[in-house]
Amino acid sequence: MAYANKADYKKWYMANRERLIAKARAAELANPKKAAQKKRAYLERHPDRRKETNSRYMKKPEVLARSRELDARPEQRAKAKALREHYRDTLHDCFVRRCLAQHLKIKGSEIPQPLVDAHRELMRLKRAINEKL
Amino acid sequence: MKNCDELRTELALTFEKLKAGEIKPGEAAELANLAGKMIGSAKVQVEYYALRKEQPRIEWLESPNAGGNAT
Numbered sequence: 001m002a003y004a005n006k007a008d009y010k011k012w013y014m015a016n017r018e019r020l021i022a023k024a025r026a027a028e029l030a031n032p033k034k035a036a037q038k039k040r041a042y043l044e045r046h047p048d049r050r051k052e053t054n055s056r057y058m059k060k061p062e063v064l065a066r067s068r069e070l071d072a073r074p075e076q077r078a079k080a081k082a083l084r085e086h087y088r089d090t091l092h093d094c095f096v097r098r099c100l101a102q103h104l105k106i107k108g109s110e111i112p113q114p115l116v117d118a119h120r121e122l123m124r125l126k127r128a129i130n131e132k133l
Numbered sequence: 134m135k136n137c138d139e140l141r142t143e144l145a146l147t148f149e150k151l152k153a154g155e156i157k158p159g160e161a162a163e164l165a166n167l168a169g170k171m172i173g174s175a176k177v178q179v180e181y182y183a184l185r186k187e188q189p190r191i192e193w194l195e196s197p198n199a200g201g202n203a204t
Contacts, residue, residue, distance in 0.1 A: 037186050100176060106183045114137040114194050115179065119172050121144035125165050128151050132158040 036110060096120045137175065137194050144168055 003009035013020070028035040043050055057063060070076055087095040096116050097108030134140045143164070151161045175193055182189060 033188065037183070040184075104176065104180045106180050110183055111176070111179060112191075112194050114141075114196065115172065115175055118137045118141040118144065118168070121141045121148070122165060122168050122172060125144050125148045125151070125161060125168075128148055129158045129162050129165060132151065 033110075036107065040105070091120045091123055096123065099123070134171070136192070136196070138196050140168055140171060 003012065086092070093116060094108070096119050097111055100111050100116065100119055101108040134143060147156065147161050147164050150156045151158065175191070178191060179194075182191075
């Protein structure tokens with residue numbers, strides 16, 4: 001899209017914004033690995049932006065409202081805690097993946113399933129050893 | 134142990150033996166230590182390829198029943 005000046009490009013972009021966002025999102029969903037690599041490269045280039053984005057997100061009124069709501073309902077917090085404990089006790093996929101990816105620069109979801117299954121068995125064995133010792 | 138599935142089977146077997154009291158916790162701990170090293174090395178390999186933006190098939194992580202061409 002060659003435009004002589006920035007104003008024309010901006011005009012064109014604003015007219016097609018929704019379509020371009022939908023197109024980019026569809027491409028991300030079609031190639032999740034490529035999208036993850038792109039995201040990682042971006043965060044490596046701009047390490048401070050993750051912090052900025054997170055703090056901007058936490059200042060959003062809807063996020064603040066949700067947080068206040070959670071504070072007002074301790075049973076919801078307890079429910080979330082119970083769920084986390086359930087994942088830990090049953091060695092759920094998400095828990096094992098998180099443990100595996102703890103010191104890696106990749107996400108837990110990028111770890112292959114056979115490796116996750118093997119690590120789950122290892123964790124089960126280690127727990128049994130600690131029980132016996 | 135030629136692949137991840139075999140390692141998993143071996144770990145499950147050791148777990149059963151430990152529960153049944155057929156082996157001592159020390160012996161099981163030795164196997165767990167070795168398995169931890171193998172998993173750790175596979176993990177690093179996966180990370181290495183992900184950071185290099187490569188997606189090769191890692192034979193050790195493949196199930197023997199899975200078809201296709203290895204690189």
